[in-house]
Structures are given as structure tokens and as C-alpha cells.
Amino acid sequence: MHLDHPDTMPQRHTHSAEPLRPDGRRAFRVGLGGPVGSGKTASVAALCRTLRESWSIAVVTNDIYTREDAEYLLREAVLPPERITAVETGACPHTAIRDDISANLEAVEHLEETLHPLDLVLVESGGDNLTATFSKGLVDVQIFVIDVSSGDDIPRKGGPGITTADLLLVNKTDLAPHVGADLATMAADAKRQRGDLPVIFTSLTSDGGVREVADWITAHLTEWHTKAAV
Template identity: 60%
Template sequence: MSENAPGTQPLNQHFNEPLNQPRALRLGVAGPVGTGKSSILATLCRALAGELSMAVVTNDIYTDEDARFLRSAGVLPTERIRAVETGACPHTAIRDDVSANLDAVEDLEEAYGPLDLVLIESGGDNLTATFSPALADAQLFCIDVAGGGDVARKGGPGITGADLLVINKTDLAPHVEVDVAAMVADAEAARDGLRVLALSKHDAASVAELADWVRALLVRHRSGTHVPTDPGPMAPHSHGPGPGPGDGEGHSHP
């Protein structure tokens, strides 16, 4: 693999950081099924891989579909994209027992370090899924306009407490009769001053805003001024009938 391949730079040329920089920033990306989490990862890789050394870890219950999507998109060298098959409800592997994800992240850092940024994608889950601070230094939560203009008002720790809330697929708003400005206003009211970003992968300005947010977060991480916060545990819930652990049983997450 060429030293100049996207996402393989050993040193962030944009920031001109020394090689004894802190370990990679670990950014968790969560949100319901179909909101565009994998697309956001691909967008970030395309925007930042020319200046940062990056890797990705995806989570799915029984498949590596999200990892295969990213590999086929060519956004990073394929060996820098790892898949974790959780075998259980997706939030379990990002909050309750994060060992499989930590192993994947640490393997990537050992093989390709020093890394600047590791993106960790949760499997699709509900509005209350959050990452353990033991796994993610910061959290991006994703909802989309196709889920309805009232989604932000429904709350949940991901919506109210993640470091960044992305309202995705804004280009679809006219087709689903959603007022993006009103949806953003609802989200801002729910988040008590935390950042909200309306995003479309087809809108260069919003993509640049997302990339700049990650760059600024990385600066704070390297300087030691970013403090990981916990948006809060998932609400008690149950799973429908199925083969997975906990299916059909009510349970909560610490």
C-alpha cells in the first residue's frame, strides 16, 4: 500500500503534530437503523483521509454488511476497516461489554498506528443507544428527516446528550414534507446548547461543517482539553421474539 493512500498518513499534516501525540481520537457514531450512519462514516473518510491517518470499526448483529459497504466504496484501504459481529442487540457491544470493539480498535492502532482518528459505528438501534465512555471519546448521534419531523422532540440520551446531533438526509426533506429549520429548532431546544448539524452528503457546505467539527474535536483531544462525557444509560426496554440474547425480555443497561 502506498504511503500516500487515503487515510494512511502517519502524521496529520494539517495540524503538524509531533509523533508523540496522544492515542487516536475514538468517535462513536450511533443512531436508528437507516438514518445514514455508514454514509456519514464514508463522508468523513472522504473529507479527512487526505490529512489524517484513519481506521473504522463497524458493528452488526450477524453480518459485516456495513464494513463491506465501506470497503466497496473505497474510502479507506480495506484492511483499515474492521467488522464486529455482536450476536446480540447492538447497544450491548458499545455500552455493556465493549471488549470486542476495544480489541478491534487496539488491533488497528497496533497494526497501523499512530492513528489520528478511529470511527466506531454502532449497529442500528433505537433513540436511546449510547456509547460507553470507556470505548468512545466523543459521540455523534444520527437521526434523519425520513424518520419524521418530530423525531428530535422524542428525546432520549443520544438526542439530548451526544457531543453532536446530526439531522441527516436533508436533501430528502421536500419529498417527505419535513421542515428542516423547524426540526433543527426542536433539536436545539432539546439539547440545551449542544451542537446540532443539518447534513446532506450532497451539500458541500454541510459536509465541510461536519469535517471542521471533527478537526476541532481532534485539536481538543490532543491538547487534553476534551473530556469524554456520558449521555446517559439506555432506558429500560424489551426485544421482540427472536434468537438473540434478551429477545422478548425486558432489561436495562447501566
């Protein structure tokens, strides 16, 4: 269910939102998925801090039974409270981002209706396995987050999240010496699995650790607005 507006939930549906911006284009939507503990919420927080001065941003988080990720973002004050909302999936997280996306669409559309014009909506999935992907009816591009501490064989294992995401983010590189992970091996395996699709290695705890990801999103946002102006 959509937790923030239980009494005003619009009729459930699965089609994409109608454009709400004055320039005729809705906000650009970026989905972030990945296993539990990989750094999805930390990525969202860092992206908000980096991009909030340049773009109008809102966030939708997904948890199975709680609001924990949204509450973390609120405590960190990465955005004003009205720009952060939570969806309680009540089931396997990939269901709400891929199979029945209606609750997430309701959350996104409510944010656009109340805050428009929005430039960017970040949709964070609940923690899932390597098969998690977003419906194209929900997001425009997707980032899949894995971390070094889970083992350097994760890219080699593949799965739709790793092989098809628009961007693969390998987090916690600072831990590699402590967990026996070989970053070169991870990079080579990711290249074999993804071909020319981009991969970014980073540690979100370092200064500027999210900068390359923010630049990747900014490039897509710039293209989004350029197309809207044509």
C-alpha cells in the first residue's frame, strides 16, 4: 500500500503517468535495485545531496513491511519531508517494481501532482536478489547496486539485474582488501556479462564517491530536457 496517502489513493493502474511539466514532459525516473545491504539507500541519500541544488528531486522508497528506508532519508534530511514517500510492498520486492507497479506509480504520480514541476524521481526497490529489474512503465533507466563485501564472484553470477541494468554500481570498494575481493576480476566479469553497458566502481563513504553516478544521471536528465524542448 501507499503509506503516505491511504485515504486519497487513486484508482490502481499500470500505465505510465501523463506529462505534468509545463514543457510537456513528466519527471525523469531512475530506479535503484540490488541485494539487501548493497548500498541502495546510501546511494539515494548521496545522490540527493549532490543533485538537489541543481534539480527538483523526489524519492519513493520500497520496503516489504516498514518505512525504514524513507525514515532514514528523513532523518538524514536529504530532501524536505514532502519530497520523500514510502511504499509498503507486502510481498517480494520485485513484484512492486516489475509485475504490479501500480502502488509505485501512484506514489510517483502523487509527488508529481503536488510538487510539479519535478525534474527527477528516484525509485528505490526493497532489497532483492540478482533477478530484480524495473518495469519500463515505472522508470526510464535503472541502476543495479552490488557491493564488494558480498564476494567478488557476484558479477560472474549474472542475473537480469547485473546483465541488463542501464548502470551497474559496484559499491564498498574500500572493503576489498579486508574481504579478499579482487576488483580487477570483478571488472572483467562485469565486462563479460554486460558488454558495453557502463559499470562504476566506488565507495559511497568516500568524498565524492557518488559523483560519477550523479554525472551519469545528469547526462540523462540533460538529454531528457533537450528532447522535451524539440
